[in-house]
Amino acid sequence: MADPRGFLEVHRVAAPERPPQDRVRDYAEIYGTLPEDELRHQASRCMDCGVPFCNNACPLGNLIPDWNDLARVGDWKKAISQLHATNNFPEFTGLICPAPCESACVLDIDDDPVMIKQIEYWTINKAFDEGWVVPEPPETRTGRHVAVIGSGPAGMAAAAELNKVGHRVTVYERDEAPGGLLRFGVPDAKLEKWMIDRRIEVLEQEGIEFVCDVEVGTDLSVERLRGEHDAVVLATGSRIERDLEVPGRDLDGVHFAMEYLYCRNRWVADSQGRPARKAEREISAAGKRVVVIGGGDTGMDCVSNSLREGAEDVLLLDVYPEVPEGGRYPNTPWPIQPRRLVTTYALEEGGERRFGRQVLGMEGENGHVRRVIAREVSGESSRTLVPVEGSEFAIEADLVLIAVGFTNPEHEGLLDGLGVAYDSRGNVKAGTFTTSVDRVYAAGDVRVGASLVVTAIAEGRRCARVVEAALR
Ligand SMILES: Cc1cc2nc3c(=O)[nH]c(=O)nc-3n(C[C@H](O)[C@H](O)[C@H](O)COP(=O)(O)OP(=O)(O)OC[C@H]3O[C@@H](n4cnc5c(N)ncnc54)[C@H](O)[C@@H]3O)c2cc1C
Ligand code: SF4
Known part of the structure; x- marks a missing residue:
């Protein structure tokens, strides 16, 4: 200094x-x-x-x-x-x-x-x-071949580190392009996708092979996967969304946030001439009264997309209490990271956030959602919420997006096919990145549950070290 x-x-x-x-x-x-x-x-x-x-x-x-x-x-x-x-x-x-x-x-x-x-x-x-970021392929190859399943930040980091030490690495991705949630969750307003393409190009020039549009466990059998590779790294994320078990959940117009975000990210890609799959079901906020349930990153990204589409109005309901002056709840003092931000990019652009609101259900007309029923609550965590008596209210809504987190990775298909063990939260059990199945490793959200990009990169790097030690 x-x-x-x-x-x-x-x-x-x-x-x-x-x-x-x-x-x-x-x-x-x-x-x-x-x-x-x-x-x-x-x-x-x-x-x-x-x-x-x-x-x-x-x-x-x-x-x-x-x-x-x-x-x-x-x-x-x-x-x-x-x-x-x-x-x-x-x-x-x-x-x-x-x-x-x-x-x-x-x-x-x-x-x-x-x-x-x-x-x-x-x-x-x-x-x-x-021009200082240039491909740096390894000088020699070890003759070992590693498969990385999933091309989110955890998979990309694991692939980069394993390739660096000379292993041949193939990354399999079921979506049409690599990047995981960086590409299909996070909106372009936060991260333009050419930045992912730029980095993938460097990784490809270093020798990593990216194979997209392949769902491992379905399009590529687990037997073939294991037979053709010396090690397998699972980096498939944690994608089962937490649901709201409330009346009216099955009405038309009530969707998980990720269905909407995948649609919007594909729409933006298509509008820019980038390859994009057609969404199975188009979901649009244009001209609608939108209610977003959940105040984390996913909820905020729904707000920002809805505003860009021209929603009539956007209301975000957050079950947690208002962020106190200074930006920290008493249970997250320095140096702990605050759970909620005082303001975020999305709410600066429009829409409204109401803290301490718990959704009780949805009502509809002709099978389509028309209003959300909610009440005020106090308490700092989902376990200590106390309803405020007589505070129930209704909000008109044409589109409801549920963004209350993710519970665990998808078990069906690849993970069950491999027979990996799970922990009590349903994540792949891999204390030291090593799963219960020989030569199969896990990193990122699939191992620790929904987290952050920085955690996923760190996971991929640490997992690569364990795989490298085993292969040597
Ligand atoms: C909407 C949203 C916004 C977010 N915003 C932020 C943010 O601003 N900052 C931040 O730090 N974090 C953010 N996060 C969290 C962050 O994106 C994740 O924690 C991170 O991407 C996890 O990385 P990962 O590689 O473990 O999994 P993912 O990014 O989920 O990648 C997993 C990949 O595996 C693929 N896959 C799954 N199964 C198979 C299969 N059988 N065969 C082939 N491929 C398969 C998936 O298609 C996917 O591409 C956000 C999350 C969401 C949902
Ligand atoms: S804690 Fe802050 S001031 Fe101290 S070394 Fe880190 S960045 Fe610098």
Whole structure:
């Protein structure tokens, strides 16, 4: 830390974003970057703490104080090599990570945290612009062949690491293009898909084979899969959505959030001339009164898509209480990551969020949803909710999107076909990434349950080390 007074003299500024009223008219990325001078100034706020809580909070163990200092002096080439040493895909985390590192930054105790995410994003953008991100295929091959099932961030990271040490890697993906939830969950407004294509191109040039449109366990039998590969990494995500068991759930116009998000992401891809499968069932929010149930990332992405489609109005019901002043509930003090954000990109664009609202059911006319029945509740977790007496109310709705989380991975097909054991939550049991089936490993949401992109990348990397040790 060359500037010991940096954090006293420089104040955090807001990361640039396109104005909500402009960006809501298109699907282009909403985030921008600070000018280089300003960013280097911001990096000088880092105190290079003796105990860097930022580093500890990052699932990847990113060497944050080190690259903050390299950013401060403008040594971007060294900064990107430090960043790539622990994170294969900083362009994804730099954009959409909720940044547990910033929540844990020591400055966040009584000031604003260092702009770690913005520094990360700037560094990787600079590296791509300068042509420093080039394919680095291994010099020799081991003769071993690994299959990675699923091309989300966990599968991509596992594939990158295993390929790096010389194994031949094939990634199988059932969707029409790689990326997992990065491509079909997260909207373009948060992450434009050419960024995934750019990284896949580098991975392909390094020798990784991506085979899309293949559902393993159905299109490719588990016997063939195991027969043709020395090891199998399961990175198939956690895709069974938590349902609302309430009256009216089966009315037309009531959908899981992911059905809607897959539709919208495919629509955007098609409108940009990228290959996209036709959605099985078109779901549109255009001109409708939309109610989104659930206030996490998935719910917010439904709000942002509905607004872009021209919904008549959008209301998000969140069962949790209002985020207190300062942004943290008492049960998530520093350095723990807050569970809910005070505001998010989607709500800045429009729509309304009501906290402490529990949905009791839906009512319809002629088989189609017309209103949502809900009540006010208090309490900090789903287990301690207390209904507010006499608070029931009805909201007119033509489209209801359920975004209350994911319960577990899909068992039917691949996982049951392999015969892997499950833990008590229904995730693949793989304490040390090793499943109950010989030469079969698991990483990412399929192992730990629905999580974050940064966790998935960290999972893929750690799993690759275990597979590598076994193959050697
Ligand atoms: C709408 C939404 C928004 C999100 N936003 C954010 C965010 O802003 N920031 C953040 O950090 N996290 C976010 N997340 C969470 C994050 O996207 C996930 O935690 C992460 O993508 C998990 O990575 P994964 O590789 O384990 O699984 P996934 O990304 O789910 O990838 C699994 C892949 O496996 C494929 N697959 C499954 N079964 C088979 C099979 N039998 N054969 C072949 N392929 C198969 C799937 O098609 C999929 O491509 C969001 C999640 C959702 C749903
Ligand atoms: S906790 Fe904050 S101030 Fe301390 S080293 Fe990490 S980024 Fe720098």
